[in-house]
Amino acid sequence: MIIEISHFLSILATGLFLLVGYFSILAPSSNSSYISNLIVRTYSHGFFFLLSSFLIYVWLAITDNFSVQYIANHSNTALPIFYKISSIWSAHEGSMFLWIVFLSLWGFLFNIRVKNSEVLKPKTMGVISFILVGFLIFLLATSNPFVTILPIPPLNGADINPVLQDPALAIHPPTLYLGYVGFVIPFACAIAFLLYGDSKINWEALVKTWSVSAWVFLTIGITLGSWWAYYELGWGGYWFWDPVENVALMPWLAATAFIHSLGVSIKSSQLRIWTILLSILVFSLSLFGAFIVRSGIIDSVHAFANDPDRGLYLLGFIGLIVFISVSLFILRLSSIQSLSRIKKFSKQSFISINNILFGALIFSVMLGVTYPLIYEFLFDQKISVGAPFYNAIFIPIVVLAAIFLFFSVDSKWSRSINFKFISTPISFSILLSLAFTLFVMQYFESKSISILASIFAGSLIIFRYIYEIINFIFSKKFINPFSVIAHMSLGLLLISISFNSLLSTERALSIDLNSTEAYKDLKISFKDIGVENNANYDSIKATFLVEDQTGRTFNLKPEKRRYFTRGQITTETAIHVTVLRDIYITIGDQLDDGSWIVNIQINYLIRWIWLSALLMGLAGIILVFSHRVKT
């Protein structure tokens, strides 16, 4: 009964959203204030129905209601409550449900925070509602989470996938989803703006905080995912150009370009075409990500098992959204072009260069993701596009973007700047960065141009902003705190990634019990190995005593687990974290001579990579809050 109530509430919500969409966009008298009040209220009711439906569903999961097929397939009575809840988004149906609830949540927040007098509000709510209707129909028709097993439900559930029983994973997907779907706000506003057709309306100012908030969630969500893959999946690195990592990276790149371009459009009504196109691109790429993971078109750790009908529906719906947006854009193109030209070496000019470079990055990732599919389709052969392709494209473009960023610090809005290349801040940063790069080249004997170029570009940014900060402290020259933090984190990110690839090493050793092997400056003694029986898995647990060159010792206990219910084997890595490096051990198989294969990695500055990404997110948070204080 309670399952049906939950099911019914989401159907009801679909109907209400359909009404909102109809009255705000298609109905003839959509501009009267009576109608717009009705729209606002109906949307809120729709949201509360959907939210109640979801909360009941969470309750069903907590109380182990295995007559719900989805819960029976993905949860288990033995799980702690935390994982019973997170099991909801451990597979396709439930995660789609969460995705939709988040989408409606963003719409709801926009609905209550933006004044009714805002001309674009009714149409924005209408666009959001139509998107919600499309996805709710997708959920209810092709991936219904409310399907029941009646009359006799199973006594226990099939358990959540063990690699997903992890705190980082419980929060990684929701954070990422909040980011993905948050871009519905700028997208819907842009479409409302195009529908309305009055180029004087400043839709860009309306969506600034919303876009940056969504960007923060996306940034943090991707970082959490990277961290989880490092320690839980035993991947041992921070980024693998896995197709699903890539489909999260594309909206992030587009969103980053978008919020920069947005700034220009708010400030000077320039780059408006770029801004609109990017808002469409960010949201389409977010939807594309949902399509890639849910259509079964790509094999990946993230892919949900599924059937082609879902893929076709999603593709059709995304195609419709893109088609409508693009047609509207083409229709209104001539009216939104700004008349003033962008001045050379103004801040606007640097941001438009940034747009072009980011566009190139997005296109390359898109190509990398789709090319193997195209190739297999046309020639029936599997090929893989991996790190070498992405490195070859990303490093030069990112280094170039970083150098433009360095010069843009001096630029002014709407004014050309004559660069004096021997001005103090520029020469100060160039000299220090050159010195640092040469030092790295000599000391670490590195000859890799891509690494040295990245280090040089990263330090350029950092030194340039250090100069700004010094100026701020001593002569109170104005700086934007979020801009300084975000850009310095980019510099830090570049340097951390470069050192990580320069210094990190890895070796597979075969090692006997009670013997000691040396690797780099480490002495690794194999102390113990034993089998442990746990409630839902057996594990082989090894103990290693590691001594580094300073004589400090510590124990590392990697594990290999075999879970009973799914027969899955997981490796539990053991990591010793210090400020500069991680020592990362996983155990493999036992050889015939009785020794064990042990994989040792020394990962330099890997924590700094995540730290820089989180600092970027922090910069976004500062921007959102400083903006709220002002208004």
Add this chain to the structure above:
Amino acid sequence: MNLLLKLIVFIVPTTFILLFFMILTNEDTYPGADYNQFQIPEFELKVLDNSMTVDNDLLDGDYVLNVWASWCITCIIEHPYLTSLSKNGVPIIGLNYKDEQEDAIFWLKKYGNPYQTILHDYKGNLALDLGVTGAPETFLISDGKVIAHYQGEVNDQIWNDVFLPIIKDREMF
């Protein structure tokens, strides 16, 4: 300039969407299917009622190996189809996967038994060697060799598209 921009924003997404449409509707895409051929690894397992022990030599010839368990929900859905296959003369061997003996026997009493023999892989060792990641999974085996493997529920469509072409080709059963 404007015309070029209009063309680009129209053509680029349309190309990608058409392409994905073609890939999705391409008949041969079954993500759960793979056709890697390999020898069945050495094994020795008791049958479900403990009456005898089976190893590689006892299981020769052509047959379908279906991995199932009483805790597996999809197996209940798949079950009627396996029963109809078995009635049509397809020899199906069951591999009971990580399951309690009593539960499995009770399950068969409840839903019926389409299997000629059922191996009881309580620890999942053979399944692990075969590359099983869950249940249900189905293997097509010919003379001790796996020739097709499908992860997930076998139904009429999967049987006709994934297994039947090979069966006809090799004139099995």
